[in-house]
Amino acid sequence: MAVTRDHIGKTVTDGQRSGVLTDIMKEWEDPAEKPGERVKRTVAFVRPSGGGREWLARPSRLAPL
Numbered sequence: 001m002a003v004t005r006d007h008i009g010k011t012v013t014d015g016q017r018s019g020v021l022t023d024i025m026k027e028w029e030d031p032a033e034k035p036g037e038r039v040k041r042t043v044a045f046v047r048p049s050g051g052g053r054e055w056l057a058r059p060s061r062l063a064p065l
Contacts, residue, residue, distance in 0.1 A: 002060040003044060011065045012046060014057050019046040024059055 003012050005024050012021045023045045029038040044059045 003062045003064060004059070007064050011049060012044075012062045013065050014046075014061055015063075017048070017055075018065060019048040019055070021045070021062070022047050022054070 003021055003024070007021050008023060010021060011018055021044055024042065025045070026042045027040040028043045029040055033039075042059060043056045044062055045054055046057060046062070047054045
């Protein structure tokens, strides 16, 4: 089951790790890519519950816990 903006603030998992969904952006571009090579995509931002580095995932790859 994919997560939506309704899940922001709730715990989600990608099957290997879990964290709190902090945002979903529909037209996010990776700033690490060269400007001419950037592709707009929908991404979810997930923060580990116990602290640590935030990670990005496709909302379709996340499920609420």
